[in-house]
Amino acid sequence: MNEEQYRAVCAECDQVLLAPDSTLERVAIPWLHVIREHPVILANYVDLFEPATGYRAIVRKWWRGLRNRAGWLRQIGRSLRSNVQPWFGPKELPSEIDVLFVSHLLNKSQAGKADDFYFGELANEMVTRGHSAVIALINHSGHPAASLASQWKESSVPRVILSASLRFWEEVALHRRLKKESLRLRKLAKKEGPGLSRCVLARASEEGLANGSLTSLRRVTQISALAVRLQPKAIVVIHEGHAWERLAFAAARSVCPTVRCIGYQHAAIFRLQHAIRRNLAREYNPDQILTAGTVGKSQLESTPKLQGTPISVLGSNRTFNGAAINGERLMHPGQAEHSDNSAWLVLPEGLVSECYLLFEFSLACAQAFPEIQFIWRLHPVVAFKSLLAQNPKLRNLPRNIVLSQLTLEEDIARCRYALYRGTTAIVQAVMAGLRPIYLQLPDEMTIDPLYDLKVWRTYVKTIEDFNCVIRSNHDRLLKDSESKFRFAERYCSDLFTSLNPSALESAIISKRKS
Numbered sequence: 068m069n070e071e072q073y074r075a076v077c078a079e080c081d082q083v084l085l086a087p088d089s090t091l092e093r094v095a096i097p098w099l100h101v102i103r104e105h106p107v108i109l110a111n112y113v114d115l116f117e118p119a120t121g122y123r124a125i126v127r128k129w130w131r132g133l134r135n136r137a138g139w140l141r142q143i144g145r146s147l148r149s150n151v152q153p154w155f156g157p158k159e160l161p162s163e164i165d166v167l168f169v170s171h172l173l174n175k176s177q178a179g180k181a182d183d184f185y186f187g188e189l190a191n192e193m194v195t196r197g198h199s200a201v202i203a204l205i206n207h208s209g210h211p212a213a214s215l216a217s218q219w220k221e222s223s224v225p226r227v228i229l230s231a232s233l234r235f236w237e238e239v240a241l242h243r244r245l246k247k248e249s250l251r252l253r254k255l256a257k258k259e260g261p262g263l264s265r266c267v268l269a270r271a272s273e274e275g276l277a278n279g280s281l282t283s284l285r286r287v288t289q290i291s292a293l294a295v296r297l298q299p300k301a302i303v304v305i306h307e308g309h310a311w312e313r314l315a316f317a318a319a320r321s322v323c324p325t326v327r328c329i330g331y332q333h334a335a336i337f338r339l340q341h342a343i344r345r346n347l348a349r350e351y352n353p354d355q356i357l358t359a360g361t362v363g364k365s366q367l368e369s370t371p372k373l374q375g376t377p378i379s380v381l382g383s384n385r386t387f388n389g390a391a392i393n394g395e396r397l398m399h400p401g402q403a404e405h406s407d408n409s410a411w412l413v414l415p416e417g418l419v420s421e422c423y424l425l426f427e428f429s430l431a432c433a434q435a436f437p438e439i440q441f442i443w444r445l446h447p448v449v450a451f452k453s454l455l456a457q458n459p460k461l462r463n464l465p466r467n468i469v470l471s472q473l474t475l476e477e478d479i480a481r482c483r484y485a486l487y488r489g490t491t492a493i494v495q496a497v498m499a500g501l502r503p504i505y506l507q508l509p510d511e512m513t514i515d516p517l518y519d520l521k522v523w524r525t526y527v528k529t530i531e532d533f534n535c536v537i538r539s540n541h542d543r544l545l546k547d548s549e550s551k552f553r554f555a556e557r558y559c560s561d562l563f564t565s566l567n568p569s570a571l572e573s574a575i576i577s578k579r580k581s
Contacts, residue, residue, distance in 0.1 A: 079267040092248035095283035098274035104339040104512040138278035145232035155216040156227030165198040167299040172204040173447040179218035187384025249275035290318040301575040306330030308342025313351035335516035345372040357381035382566040410440040412482040417446030444471040489514040523555035
């Protein structure tokens with residue numbers, strides 16, 4: 068898909084969501100919320116421009132229908148189990164709290180920790196400042212929510228983990244609502260003439276019965292029930308543009324009309340990021356957006372479709388201050404370029420396909436250059452065991468590839484370069500002095516979070532490009548690397564600034580827009 072086609076899809080999907088007859092069930096369809104130009108996301112829209120014909124078209128439509136029915140049957144199975152409830156956590160929860168955070172639990176190791184993966188120590192700091200808070204977690208770990216929730220018994224900030232299922236009849240009711248909207252979209256598609264609008268409506272009709280749409284509606288029920296119980300003054304939601312985030316605001320407002328709805332932009336904003344840069348109907352929009360740094364604030368403030376939405380800097384727990392490890396401060400680039408340590412830190416996103424791209428490329432490089440060490444580091448949502456089991460190419464690794472079990476800071480300390488694509492972990496790596504090397508695929512729209520950084524960063528497409536990077540003239544690098552690094556360091560420090568709880572306090576007490 069090219070950029071022109073991408074922009075056309077974004078516009079058509081927005082038109083469906085913003086239509087006068089749009090419903091909450093329609094907004095619940097994740098497919099209609101085009102997040103950004105990532106290849107994994109774009110794969111869901113390619114057939115709008117390259118439609119299958121004949122037998123292939125029949126098979127593709129049959130497969131989607133089978134996928135939706137299988138997902139629905141699995142969900143029914145979950146709803147028939149015992150101990151089904153909207154969330155798991157303390158039996159006694161506070162009432163009339165100041166702020167409800169909605170975050171994610173990515174893996175089992177995060178259970179019981181005081182700091183949240185996305186909000187860091189923010190919730191605890193709010194409690195220290197005299198505010199009451201609860202964190203609701205969406206469970207991605209694959210482990211039972213009940214046992215995970217019990218590990219925060221002594222926490223000053225109560226955690227609840229949203230259930231993967233509601234009771235049987237509740238699930239049936241949600242499915243009926245989606246089925247009704249699916250039929251409505253199908254009728255609208257039939258009224259359209261041939262073209263992109265018709266294709267988008269027809270596909271949205273199919274996606275309305277997908278498991279993701281049901282999950283979005285389920286979270287409306289859960290967050291509504293939590294809001295009734297907690298009566299929060301504010302709700303803070305991770306803000307990337309997903310359907311469930313928009314519905315979280317509507318759910319909270321449906322039971323607490325005066326609640327302050329705040330979206331937290333926690334990750335870097337990509338060049339063609341879309342859903343976060345536009346508003347929907349008022350009930351689905353944040354009253355205020357808090358950003359991870361001044362770069363994100365500037366990018367969102369310059370977006371015409373967000374004019375009128377207050378935007379402030381909250382900061383991030385992803386800042387990297389060059390802290391010492393084992394008593395020794397991390398090297399600056401002038402030292403790193405000439406040190407004996409030439410290791411490469413490989414940083415994929417939390418997507419299996421992206422792991423394969425970076426790992427297979429670095430494996431080829433490791434085989435070609437056995438004197439260079441590569442450290443493979445995973446996002447918390449992915450496990451090495453499953454990757455190696457599913458991809459035979461990644462078995463029997465050479466000795467110069469290390470599967471990391473250390474912290475990000477420790478991995479950064481032993482490397483000189485960072486090979487990456489779409490991960491925002493590259494920001495911490497750059498601030499510690501590593502040179503960012505982006506792996507670019509042929510004819511792709513870039514997914515580089517540092518796309519706006521014109522110095523210090525470079526890219527590779529082939530092993531020959533890789534060879535050029537490691538064989539670069541070190542005398543030239545010594546002359547100009549320090550100044551370029553300093554520029555990159557300043558840029559990255561503006562992407563993720565230090566957390567400022569006062570910004571959240573101000574957002575909570577701000578008056579709702581009239």
